[in-house]
Amino acid sequence: MVSTPAPTVAVIGAGIAGLACASRLAAAGMTPVVFDKSRGLGGRIATRRGPDGLTFDHGAQFATARGPAFSAYMRGAVAGGAAAGWDLPDGASGDRRYVGTPGMSSLVRPLAEGLEIRGQHTLTKIERTQDGWQLAFAETGQTMVADRVALCVPAPQASALLSAFPQAVSALSRVDVAPCWAVMIALDDVPAPGALPDTGQIADSPIAWIAPEASKPYRVAEPARLVLHASPEWSRDNLERPAEEVARLLLDALNSLSKGSLPATTHVAAHRWRYAKTQVPLGRPFLDIADGTLLAGGDWCLGARVECGFDSGVSLADRILHDIG
Ligand SMILES: Cc1cc2nc3c(=O)[nH]c(=O)nc-3n(C[C@H](O)[C@H](O)[C@H](O)COP(=O)(O)OP(=O)(O)OC[C@H]3O[C@@H](n4cnc5c(N)ncnc54)[C@H](O)[C@@H]3O)c2cc1C
Incomplete structure (x- = not known):
């Protein structure tokens, strides 16, 4: 046969x-x-590697699992050490959030x-x-x-x-898929508690999301690192700007959001996700x-x-x- x-x-x-x-x-x-x-x-x-092996999750920040198939996958990923739950510092309620590890x-x-x-x-x-x-x-x-x-x-x-x-x-x-500018920042010290707003409290800013890398499980705490995401509107309006300029503008926006001055930056880089988040x-x-x-x-x-x-x-x-x- x-x-x-x-x-x-x-x-x-x-x-x-x-x-x-x-x-x-x-x-x-x-x-x-x-x-x-x-x-x-x-x-x-x-996950982007910066100088001295610093890591930044500059794309998706976390995953949530609502359906049975992905929930089963995530349970396996957690059991196998490829992922872990992430409790956001703001204690936001809603779906359980998972991040990849490390x-x-x-x-x-x-x-x-x-x-x-x-x-x-x-x-x-x-x-x-x-x-x-x-x-x-x-x-x-x-x-x-x-x-x-x-x-x-x-x-x-x-x-x-x-x-x-x-x-x-x-x-x-x-x-329709919106773009997203991401900025990766390393600081020479940890920002004072309360210095940065929680993502849910950001209003009237080009920045839509701020995540301290060290708040995620299995990340090194030092040096302090932040990932910023610009809003879809700001990202669309500034899509073709050079990355260095975008990094500077979003750092300025971060400084105006923060209470008091932030520690000095030791590394700043921007990454353009041309196709980031599905809108339609x-x-x-x-x-x-x-x-x-x-x-x-x-x-x-x-x-x-x-x-x-x-x-x-x-x-x-x-x-x-x-x-x-
Ligand atoms: C900044 C940002 C933040 C996000 N935050 C979240 C979040 O917090 N939670 C959440 O659930 N989702 C989030 N998302 C969305 C999430 O990342 C996506 O929904 C998901 O990763 C999409 O997976 P995918 O496989 O469909 O596409 P992709 O991950 O884009 O995979 C497509 C692959 O195709 C490859 N490719 C493209 N063209 C070619 C070619 N011509 N030849 C060969 N290979 C090619 C690319 O290199 C890529 O690896 C975020 C996305 C971004 C960008």
Whole structure:
């Protein structure tokens, strides 16, 4: 008897959506290959290393788990040491907040276990051929053919890659993803208690979020470090400003929010997230572009949260598994 080889699946994007998709496929006995343009894992669930090994969670600040699938994943991640609960200093109530440990990017670690992941592979083109979907990558100049492709990149980037599919482009044009400028600051001392407002008390400022890194579990306390996020409106208005200028403006804004003068800064850097937070989602868990052989997913399908990316990736994998029986 001749057995049919399992279809090859290429997953583009090693954020939580792509990894959740690939992990689900692998659990069902498939061998997906994940490609990402960057070297690390996690996409916007990111941890940046500054000078002297200082770490900053400059992307997603925490995850919340509301549905059963992501709640089960988070329980496993906590049990395995990849995540822990985070009690915010302001004692804010609401959903339990989780962070990756020792950095936010560790939150995706359990999903990546055992997967074949190729970093520094930027997908530049998807083309239908007789043999399947041909994918071209910028860094290697090489192409590969896959039977199925799960495109798990932010909506505007998916749209650029799907220009040959007008219906997909039209659906994606209704999705709105706001940018976010993040600023990472190290100080030569810990700010005095009460010197900085809690995020919930910030009003009339370009800054929408302030997080002391040391308030998260398993982070070193010194030197004192802060992550600021600008509001979506301010980030949009200042999107093309040079990073140094943005860092200076948001530091000024921080100083005007603080009661008394802040300790001196020893490190300040800004990072632009061009596609950060979904404002208007697609409204369904993924986009099926070609009869279940070319699919697109990510947080932008369902909302602005880590869990939305996870749920989209799992749904996308289930669609593939349903097809191949
Ligand atoms: C500043 C900020 C703060 C946030 N705060 C929170 C928060 O507190 N709580 C919360 O729940 N969520 C938060 N979020 C949202 C959360 O980070 C996202 O919902 C989630 O991480 C999205 O996952 P994803 O896999 O869909 O996309 P991504 O994480 O963006 O993953 C997409 C991946 O695709 C890769 N890629 C893109 N183009 C290509 C290409 N052409 N070829 C190959 N690879 C490519 C990228 O490198 C990336 O790794 C925040 C996001 C930002 C930016």
